[in-house]
Amino acid sequence: MGYARTSTVCMIGATAVMVTVEASVFKSSAKGTDTVRMSGLPDSVVNQAQTRVRSAMANSALRFPDKSVTVNFGPASLPTTGSAADLALALTIMCADDTLPTEQLNDTVLLSELGLDGTLRAVPGTLPALMEARKSGLRTAIVSPENAAEASLVDGLAVYAPRDLATLVAWLFGQTTLDPVVRTAPDAPPPLPDLADVRGQPAARRALEIAAAGGHHMLMVGPPGAGKTMLAERLPSILPPLTDAEAVEVTSLHSLRGRFSGGAATLMRHAPFEAPHHSITMQALIGGGTGFVGPGSLALAHRGVLFVDEAPEWKRSVLDSLRQPLESGEVRIRRANTSICYPAKVILVLAANPCPCAPNKPYDCTCTPQVKRGYLPRISRPLMDRIDLRVDLPAVPPSAILAELSEAEPSEQVAKRVARAREAATARWSEAGEGWQCNSEVPGPALRSQRWRLPTPIRKSVDDLLMKERITARGYDRILKLAWTIADLRDHDRPTAEDITVASELRIGYTLS
Template identity: 45%
Template sequence: MSVGRSVSVALQGLDGVVVAVEADVGPGLPGMHIGGLGDAAVAEARDRVRTAAVNSGLTWPRTKVVVSMSPASLRKHGSAFDLSIVCAVLSSGLDDGDEARGRLERTALLGEVGLDGTVRPVQGILPAVIAARDAGLRWVVVPAGNLDEAALVGGIAVGGVSTLAQLWRWALTGDGVDAPGEGRRAVVTQELPDMRDIHGQAEARRALEVVAAGGHHVFLTGPPGTGKSMLAARLPGILPPLAEAEALEVTAVHSVSGRIGAHEGGLITRPPFVAPHHTVTAAALLGGGSGVPKPGAMSLAHGGVLFLDEVTLMPARVLDALRTPLERGEVTLLRSRHQVRYPCRVQLVMAANPCPCGAAEPGECTCPPGARRRHMAAVSGPLRDRIDVQLSIHPRHSVVRPEPGEESAAIRERVIAARDRARARWTAMGIEAAGANSSVPGPVLRRNAPADDAGMAYLECRLADRTVTQRGVDRALRVAWTLADLDGRERPTLEDVAAACDLHAPTDGEVAA
């Protein structure tokens, strides 16, 4: 017998590496050894794949079998290598010129086998198929339960199998795998809360529209029951749908995390909404775990909204861990032998009561001034620097039975139009800002895109009387541009700048910035 070969993919976060699987069947005591830095799931494949092959009616060697997975220095995790191991061993008994050998060496095989020979779905199919396509492979075979998910990737042919016997029949003949439906592309559909459910709160609804149009982070403060959580939950519904590339990336993150179930693989086209509890740990927020770290809440919210309610109750070290990922748009998780990166371009929404007692009116508050300051100081200055909009929501703005608010669809149309204007402007200036004003650096705004003369004079006066800092000027310009984009103006005016400053009014315990 000669060496059998097949191909699979190893994932490190969302990055995939094509793995060459080789099997040598030679003289020696019956047994199987798998080399190549595999984890426990890979090591356990030794007995799993042999039993599955025998129960599928396939001929398994009764001598020594050595399987090598290269690059050998790359850690390999999970049971997705089962199909490639089986096919590498079985193909070692084929003639060198057999077409099945070439077919297996040109096709990525991904999937787990059961002891009865069934092929079971695995996590991370979408990024693995993308990696196979980018490596130049033209075919990938996956479990039938992952077929819809694999079919989301263009530029590569995909097939699904339900049993090991079906897979081997395809290897020998080139026929027999399941194909995705013609012209069918699964899309995840989810009903989002609508802005029309919010009665009154005109100021808060307008601020949320500004936040959506500019991609700004926002800090909502107000007593319990004033609608902070309700507003945050409706932000994804007025955000633009995800672009093709971003939708694939968002879906890939959820695929790696195991949140796309079997037979439910679909493209996530709407911005996600993730709201962890205030007791969340840094590892759960940013990602972690043994082996290859899994995405945390911040990466699961990639392309959408990360909502941190009761933010003043969260540990300071957990909140401060957000700063670098917010700035870079990705989380880097380090291990002794490797590092994993997950994207996390999110809109951060924080919410908190203005004081520990949560009184609705200042006159009703029983907290001493020092307690109020300490309460709000839980959110550090460096994290506040990344918040463009800060809004206090008051109970007197709430109305019991007013007319319903404007629907999310109408607001979303204005948001999309504003983002299109911003994208066209920054692209013409050679600034890569992804259509969001929030990502334009402050020096670029002051130098290349200031407000009109009256608006800049207003900011200079605010600087002179120390009611705003230089960072506050940058924030005001970003938000002013968003207000101008929403109203279709070519340049921010004095009214836009003043309104932008009002959208970052300091709360108790915070100095003007």
């Protein structure tokens, strides 16, 4: 009886888990016995791996043992999903059958799907998987050629990317050479859209700056062509660049969606921007799937912007699925055997036309008063209660479009003010012993505590709104957060009465009388 084991990695949500693949090969007393038994918690894709392995070995002139094979995926209490264990399964069986040397696989992680012809194929989540392998002390990785560039982003690992199983086996026997993958200098990322391209809309530009500085959610209402999409697309250009840890975190989420397969890979340094279509399903927005539970658009926008255009046209249940993740900053998807968690700290930007007919001028509207009144309320009140900034965009005047030069500030200048405001907020909360990075993360009770509570005369405008029941308790706290962000942009140590008034007006969407 022969025994061998190798290492691979399984992704459970955004968490990489080291998996030991064990194989025991023995001669059965029954004639003609040639069975493979799987133990652990393999999903249907893993259970089907034996079929792919058999065919891959046959087409690579390798012999599958004509014996009984028992395979275990450990830890046996955790589900093993996806096709990333195919290569590990094939090599473990050959090692257990004494047809392959095991010495070179002792500190190696194997991460690839096998085609029926023996080719090594890409798998999602290569970056976070190999980072976990390096953390576990492994020093060599074998991946598919399509995942080679992504794998090379992980320092401390010698990465090899053979084209097929036969080449890999020949390398293990010393019959051929494989050169380790060399990290190439990444191409310069394309420039982000610049705020200087936006003509007019000073109020919306100011609101966008506040949203960036404090991480606040925003709603823009205006006719077609007013610049809603242009403004939303330019929000990432004024957000601070991602730190090293944030870049790895965000890039790993995109790796889970296989967005780097087959091409050059580099860490994402800018805030991501996701703009799903209004016909998107809840599963595609929040995350999910059969077998592998992948991240949705919400998680892919982590540390960046989720843009919901034509918000009233979205299915209400799909939009409302954002409510809990916006509060917690994460998505939790529960399955029978496990709970999947993806980070989802985003700035949500909603955009809407004022009514279904979407006229350029109000007097061109053909909607009945009843239809017009019922259009924006298609966005549920609980979701709207989580929106901090509400801005009406008028139609852009022809003079702004026809002007030869734009006097609008470029993103670079606005980004500097945003960075200073965020630095002020981070310094303030860190001195208080808290880990909040921007004002939108601060719990309401903290702002109402004795240490941070503002004097009554300063709070008068927001207190009046609460007493008149024009805002909810959540709205009250969010106005306070908004006021702190405005104060940071104005270099105030604490919000003034004017800051509170401006925050209140931005929250409710109209000027206080």
